[in-house]
Amino acid sequence: MADGSRSGTTLARSNRRWFWTFVTPFLAGLVVFVYVPLLWSLYLSFFDARNTVTPTSFVGLGNYTYLLQDRLFVDSMVTFIAFALFIVPLTFACSLALALLLQRITVLRAFFRSAFFLPTAVSYVIASMVWRMSFFHGARFGLTNTVLSSLGLDTINWLGGENSWYWLVLVSLRLWLQVGFYMILFIAGLNQIDPQLYEAAALDGASAWRRFRHVTFPLLRPTSVAVAMLLLFNAFQAFDEFYNTLNTVGGYPPYARPPLVYLYLISFGSGAQDLGIGSAGTMILTLVILVFAFFQNRLLSIGADK
């Protein structure tokens, strides 16, 4: 008994040692590269921190009120709340539809999974360049404009800002880049559903739609919540594809300007280094994301316990 107790203690101690051996480097990384900058950013947001990381001029909530009174920042927030309300359900629906389609096919399933997942591995910058310089180039030889011309239609200056055509470019790019990743998450979720449930539903005469409505969708809830949350974060944090698609030698145009791009432009544009304003903006954005995530989570959790 005493020997057993001693060996148990030794094992527990050994486990603890290995636990800390593996966890410490990552924990240290998390603290140094995530939490310290985050807290430092929070600190900077209360100071006039132009060209310094050790500011002395305390402005309280001055940077926050500056941004909340900035029409362009508020406009960009409103635009991107609308964008999130549009892009999150769209990407969600497309990813789920693709996952369901790929679950049903029996031939070349692995090929199609890989084909749809592959864009996830593509750099946002490169994809933006391809979209901008090839597919949606505003000149007559752009791919889409060539097709339009061959159909006898007028060419379109896709990114020029008129008639909001740039949204088509940005949404198609975003879907192409992201759908494959969320599709894989949904496929993983679908694989967790017991096939016997479908057999039972089929025996009860449930149609395909009813099987999806009453079996697949409810049982995918954990995956759906995770996907919706990730999509929401992604929508508010949009930067790379917007910046690289729309930014030109003349600067970033004053439309389709995500909050992060706007903050980047006013905090770091033209050689500026306004860390106070930039930090306050990221804190506001974080708060907005948390509020939306909270309500989205509540919304998706309704009926979860039934």
Next chain:
Amino acid sequence: MALTRRTLLTLGGGLAATTALAACGSNTGRTAAPSASPAGTPAATPSGTPDPDAGRPALSQWYHKYGEDGVEAAVKKWAAEYPGAEVNVNWVLADYEKTLAAALLTPTAPDVFEYANGPTLDMIKAGQVADLTDTIGSSRGDFTPSVLDRLTYQDKVWAVPQTVDMQLLYYRKDLLEAKNLTAPTTLEQLTHVATTLAEGGDIGGFFAGNDGGIGVLGLLLMWAAGADEMNEARTEAAFNTGDFHAGIAQFKQLFDSPGMVKSASADWSDASPFINGEAALQWGGMWDLPKVIAAHGENFGVLPFPAIGGSGRQVVPFGAFSACVSAKSANVTAAKNFVKWLWIDAEDKQVEFSDAFGTHIPAKPKLFGQAKQVAEGPGADAAKFVTDHGRSNALFWTPASGEAYSTALSNVVKNGADAATEFGAAAEKVTAELARVA
């Protein structure tokens, strides 16, 4: 080559030093300062011969990566030639402004660095750059006044211009002559010329970027309409006037006309659309002058941006990479002396810097004749434009001011929004920004 023991030791020592530098990740381009030796006596090398570098201060100098071949080799050669200090050049390959801004927050900031149009207002106010008024001294009058004005704040000069770049309007002489048109000096004329030339459909009219020129022409439209960003006291936006609104309405006419080319094979900063025959007139950079000469020979001309309205004026924007000295430098005096030697005294090098690598304008008008690319022809015209019509964005024009202004301009020109409302809101923002950064 046989390795001698001394060579091997030198290589081994160098390798160890390199490893140490790499390990601490602090390679700023500055070499370690030589160890102190008895006053007045150069330290001896291991071989016993006097080390000519001993006693000289070590300086680091940063440049952004120039696109033209040969610049890096030239500036490194000049740094090596400087007798007063051991100057180590750091050639920053990407994101120069951000890298430099971060470096300036650290104790290992470069001693000397270049910056487009000199340091920002925040750099000056944060005490990151040294005052170079005494360094430039009596040479102040040698530089193009509009260029030096941009580098001056509170009567102090904060940088020394290295070379000047500018933008200008390229036009095809043959096409204008064929339709009996004269080179446009007003926006009305430009609209007429562009629309007339585009009528046949064989060639486009005027091209200023794939956004219809909103990005690159933004401040130019203001200046050309006779307006300014702010009043002289820098307390209030000064552009929200009836004349300016009327000027923008004129530009909208051009924007909406068939004479405006809104998309082309490249953006405004590349003369390809002008060279390929996509546009008869293009707003572009002086850097493309050699390409345009190669394509069109003498069959083209250059102009400043045309005046808008009765109180308007022709204008060209310029940019001047200028040498600054870090106020944190351990050797501010040595750094200032180096800047003086290279960018004030060494006029042969200044001419070479402007003329041998691409096309630039020397910062001193008296050197125009020595720089063959600006001695005659369109290059000479361009150099004269900078002297006569040159403008650069104001030191107090913050990025937030720029965003407010360009949003208003885009809304008015592209979406037909009311000019008074849009520019009124932008002016309010600019005035608030002036109060914030004052």
